Amino acid sequence: MVGLDVSIQRYKKSLMGSRARSLARSLAIGLLLSSNGVSAAADWVLHNGFVYTMDASAQRETALVIEGDKIAFVGDDKAALRQAGTGTKIIDLNGRAVFPGFIDTHIHIMDTLPLVDGAMLSPSQSAEEVLAALAQHIADNPEQNPVLGAGFLARAFGIDGPTAKELDQIVSDRPALIIDEGGHTAWANSMALAMAGISSESPDPVPGAHFFQRDEEGVPTGWLVEGAAIEPVMNALDVVSMPALRKAAPAFLREMSRVGLTSAFDAGMIETADLGRQLALELAEQEALPVRIIASLYVNRPSDLETALERLQQLDTDYEHPYFDVNTLKLSLDGTVEAKTAVTLEPYVLPEGHVATPLLPAPEVIATVIEAAGIDRDLHLHAIGDGAVNTALNAVQAAREAYPKTASRFTICHIEVVNPADILRFAELNVVAQTTPTWFEYDYVALEYLGRERFEQLYPLASIRRNGAKVTLGSDYPVTWIGVDALNPMFNIEMAVTRQRAGDPDYPVQSLVSERLSVDQALRAHTVDAAWQIGLEEQIGTIEVGKLADIVVLERDPYFAPIHSLHEIRVDHTFSGGREVFKRRSGPDG
Numbered sequence: 001m002v003g004l005d006v007s008i009q010r011y012k013k014s015l016m017g018s019r020a021r022s023l024a025r026s027l028a029i030g031l032l033l034s035s036n037g038v039s040a041a042a043d044w045v046l047h048n049g050f051v052y053t054m055d056a057s058a059q060r061e062t063a064l065v066i067e068g069d070k071i072a073f074v075g076d077d078k079a080a081l082r083q084a085g086t087g088t089k090i091i092d093l094n095g096r097a098v099f100p101g102f103i104d105t106h107i108h109i110m111d112t113l114p115l116v117d118g119a120m121l122s123p124s125q126s127a128e129e130v131l132a133a134l135a136q137h138i139a140d141n142p143e144q145n146p147v148l149g150a151g152f153l154a155r156a157f158g159i160d161g162p163t164a165k166e167l168d169q170i171v172s173d174r175p176a177l178i179i180d181e182g183g184h185t186a187w188a189n190s191m192a193l194a195m196a197g198i199s200s201e202s203p204d205p206v207p208g209a210h211f212f213q214r215d216e217e218g219v220p221t222g223w224l225v226e227g228a229a230i231e232p233v234m235n236a237l238d239v240v241s242m243p244a245l246r247k248a249a250p251a252f253l254r255e256m257s258r259v260g261l262t263s264a265f266d267a268g269m270i271e272t273a274d275l276g277r278q279l280a281l282e283l284a285e286q287e288a289l290p291v292r293i294i295a296s297l298y299v300n301r302p303s304d305l306e307t308a309l310e311r312l313q314q315l316d317t318d319y320e321h322p323y324f325d326v327n328t329l330k331l332s333l334d335g336t337v338e339a340k341t342a343v344t345l346e347p348y349v350l351p352e353g354h355v356a357t358p359l360l361p362a363p364e365v366i367a368t369v370i371e372a373a374g375i376d377r378d379l380h381l382h383a384i385g386d387g388a389v390n391t392a393l394n395a396v397q398a399a400r401e402a403y404p405k406t407a408s409r410f411t412i413c414h415i416e417v418v419n420p421a422d423i424l425r426f427a428e429l430n431v432v433a434q435t436t437p438t439w440f441e442y443d444y445v446a447l448e449y450l451g452r453e454r455f456e457q458l459y460p461l462a463s464i465r466r467n468g469a470k471v472t473l474g475s476d477y478p479v480t481w482i483g484v485d486a487l488n489p490m491f492n493i494e495m496a497v498t499r500q501r502a503g504d505p506d507y508p509v510q511s512l513v514s515e516r517l518s519v520d521q522a523l524r525a526h527t528v529d530a531a532w533q534i535g536l537e538e539q540i541g542t543i544e545v546g547k548l549a550d551i552v553v554l555e556r557d558p559y560f561a562p563i564h565s566l567h568e569i570r571v572d573h574t575f576s577g578g579r580e581v582f583k584r585r586s587g588p589d590g
Helices: 002-015 018-036 078-082 111-115 127-140 165-167 190-195 227-236 243-256 273-285 308-318 362-374 388-403 419-426 443-450 461-466 483-487 489-498 519-525 527-535 563-568
Strands: 046-047 050-052 063-067 071-077 089-092 096-099 101-105 147-152 176-180 185-188 212-214 220-225 259-265 292-299 324-332 378-382 410-414 429-435 470-473 551-554 571-576 581-585
Touching: 046 078, 063 078, 071 078, 096 563, 101 273, 101 410, 101 470, 101 527, 111 147, 111 243, 111 259, 111 273, 127 147, 127 165, 147 190, 165 185, 165 190, 165 220, 176 190, 176 227, 185 527, 190 220, 190 227, 212 483, 220 227, 243 259, 243 273, 243 571, 243 581, 259 527, 259 571, 273 292, 273 324, 308 324, 308 362, 324 362, 362 378, 362 388, 378 388, 388 419, 419 429, 419 461, 429 461, 429 527, 461 470, 470 519, 470 527, 483 489, 489 519, 489 563, 519 527
Parallel strands: 046 089, 050 096, 101 259, 147 176, 259 292, 292 324, 324 378, 378 410, 410 429, 429 470
Antiparallel strands: 046 063, 063 071, 096 551, 176 185, 185 220, 212 220, 551 571, 571 581
16 A cells, blocks of 8 residues: 555656646647547546546546546546547646545535525524624624524523524514524524414424423423424515525535535425425426435424325426436434434433433334335435434334345434444444534534433444445535535545544544544545435446546545645536536636
8 A cells, every 4th residue: 555655646746747848748639639630529538637436446547538428438648638629628637636526415405595695603602602693694684584594503592592582682673583503493583483473372393392492481482493393483484485596596506516516415305395396306407407416305293204105206206307306205213412302212411311202203213114115215314313323223124124125225314323232233234324524523512411421422434334334424504513614525524534623633533533434435425335325326426437427626636635634625627417517717727
């Protein structure tokens, strides 16, 4: 391995010639092109770089050729340039690195759109800082109605969360709804509660699981816990509309291309629902969707389980396009640790003795997963607490026992707390472990709520992978611990490798140090293994002849960058199906 590294370094030095050498190379390319005569089929030739195929052979080539939407050639520079004609566009990589396009294995694309103009808050902010940031946002956006925002930590306002009275102090003349950093609770002011008709007479949507936090007199305080409690306010405020979604989509999709994302698993159009799906299909049919989206039907209430698979079948029929397909059932088994709705095997340390109620009861989850396996449906199971992870694994085991030859693929997402006894089961049951490393800043809330022993069982990625299971990475955007940077796969990759705040080698390491991934493992979790999770491994995820030309050009090679600088590596080009959907204007060929 040392010899290989030395060889690569020598090859890199050989690329760093003078301007005269660069001119000579350009002249040689010109001669090659003129010798070809008429225009060839090649649309693009990328050469003089490091092309990491990420396939089973783990080859590193220097050039590739794109014809139409496919990769037509992967190999050496001379052979690639021979396929160029007068109409071919050529990119001199000049030693830059090429990878398969990044895949976000868990994101909420359409549900992000209503929030793009809202206040972007941070879980690191105190209650006072959150209120000050909201006040500034309101002053800067006097016409925004309703006032929206996301990203705050409810725990900053105390164990019982924030109140409408606190929000009323800075905005009482307009309704306001602020989503927490985990996306499982929200904070409404008094006007928003009134518009939704929420009062002391309002029953909790699903008692113990989806509920309105109340004071000692039973009056809702303004903290809404889980989706069914948030939904009435979202609806009353008319947060989601097709004109608003259409307006917000282009900029956000461009941002996805800017950070190298070419495919994504949408883990639930919870708020946007049919409008979000209709917009995605509309954009796909207009060839305006730069990201392939595999979408899911999101279920987090027991009442929706009975008809879930029937409804998913209809959605799969209605929405089927190469760039947008709805084919996976997403079941949310629990909530989040910070909302105290993560289901654990043993009670919380704080509040002492607290036991969270599952969003979906275990028997119903197991029955649904078995039924889905019987018709070869893929499953994406939200599980944060070790109790929810255990239930998810039990469901998959029951499904595999009932249907040993099922084609279903099973993913358990987030896997924040995993009991050590369950680690081996991911490989034994061929379950993908999916999570979001940008959450891996030292988690004081988990330590406070769950205690030291469970704190050291957080995100056991290396152990799961070491035992033979696939690990994949996604952003869960707009659910974010670090703000807008969470969308960028390079932040995910760095924080999977360091388990520290991006760029800060002195920051505390999220336990355990032994659960760090290597750079190669983290890159594979965003490419080849991610493609397998979403069922597209025959089309994308590696750079191979005949596969779709979803590729990303990075300004620097992550294999040779200091690990605490990985997040700084920028994307120079993004190709989706052979289309150049992003080019950094200030880059080497900008």
